[in-house]
């Protein structure tokens with residue numbers, strides 16, 4: 001592994017409304033990847049935060065009689081509280097109203113202006129208030145109308161500042177062709193390449209202050225603020241120290257850049273992250289491009305998660321009801337990275353009971369209880385030769401650890417989890433086949449009993465250590481009960497010659513009625 005700090009970021013969440021399950025999924029995914037890298041010994045910088053400017057924030061604030069600043073501040077608090085509850089271990093926090101960010105964005109804008117990449121022009125046309133952009137005929141649906149996804153559409157004539165995207169389009173097309181790893185998964189990269197081939201026109205990067213005051217002022221034209229996306233995208237660089245005064249507590253920009261994984265949803269690849277962002281970087285002189293990891297969406301009964309469904313799938317309520325780690329587990333287990341999935345609380349409950357309570361929880365509980373019952377909690381290593389069933393379990397452990405890391409390297413957390421459950425299922429089966437309760441009755445089998453219990457402790461420990469990035473608190477408790485507090489080794493054979501287990505306390509108590517809330 002290289003010395004470069006693994007730099008992972010997520011989209012910064014828009015502060016026009018409180019968080020929902022989709023936001024929680026993205027942050028948990030990035031957190032799991034960040035923790036996994038850290039646990040394998042790599043330095044990580046994990047940046048997330050909030051997108052506080054723009055028209056929707058101004059409008060939402062007006063509706064409730066608050067200033068946009070106050071409104072954004074309140075919604076920011078709800079995001080921060082949720083991330084604390086969900087154990088999101090970020091190192092850097094981006095807030096776009098931060099003066100350091102504002103200065104850096106203005107600095108970049110001034111440079112683009114000075115090098116002739118910005119121009120002022122008049123445009124009249126249809127404008128979507130919801131999406132904060134002018135629409136073209138390309139955005140019309142089959143009926144020739146602007147569909148409901150554009151919200152209120154008004155006719156607007158306005159003079160604005162434009163960024164010469166067209167000047168860099170050829171470069172971007174070539175870059176994409178030469179760097180197939182720019183976007184993961186590959187099918188999203190293909191979508192982007194198609195969009196780049198079709199995309200025409202420059203990007204309007206200003207909004208007149210007469211109708212939007214809530215943004216970063218253009219340094220060369222005081223009558224305008226910066227388009228919210230231009231401001232928001234810059235966060236990935238400015239909060240990593242780019243053109244902003246470095247925060248003494250954080251690593252320097254050149255040790256972080258380029259970003260190894262921009263974790264974003266499929267809706268914001270084209271055009272924002274796939275077109276505007278690399279062109280913004282290129283134009284401002286940053287040569288190395290980040291890598292984008294594009295995830296799918298959680299839907300609700302096939303439909304989009306919306307504000308009105310927020311209360312049904314409020315992540316804070318779910319974490320309260322089932323525990324943070326049960327929610328994290330479900331969000332990582334029931335979706336394949338890159339694909340969509342349907343959120344279903346009943347499935348969460350069924351998975352909780354089947355996977356966490358009956359399988360993993362039960363394995364650890366039985367293992368610790370038997371070690372205490374038959375060996376007073378102390379397992380001594382025996383000189384006996386390893387029996388073949390234990391050698392098989394050990395080989396499976398090594399294979400599962402390998403499969404787990406391979407899957408994590410390619411962001412397939414659900415596949416990594418499947419591997420762990422192959423181990424816990426095999427270990428539970430081994431409890432039945434080795435029947436320690438029978439061995440305990442036969443003094444001639446004493447060494448075999450030691451061996452069996454130690455193998456179960458190793459298998460359980462390995463499962464808990466592998467699961468640590470996904471269910472950190474629960475895994476810590478499982479490891480403590482197994483007598484391995486703080487030991488995240490994923491090798492087999494960690495127990496000392498005389499190993500003492502802890503107290504068995506159910507970490508995932510069974511839900512009595514899994515099919516109803």
Ligand code: MSP
Pocket residue numbers: 010011012013014015021022023025026051232233234235263264265266267268296297298299305
């Ligand atoms: N503020 C912009 C991003 C700016 S990044 C420079 C934004 N914010 S958002 O709050 O609308 O979305 C934040 C992230 O949550 C996006 O990556 C988006 O794809 C993701 N999700 C929003 N709803 C989602 C689901 N229902 N499911 C999964 N992720 C979803 O876009």
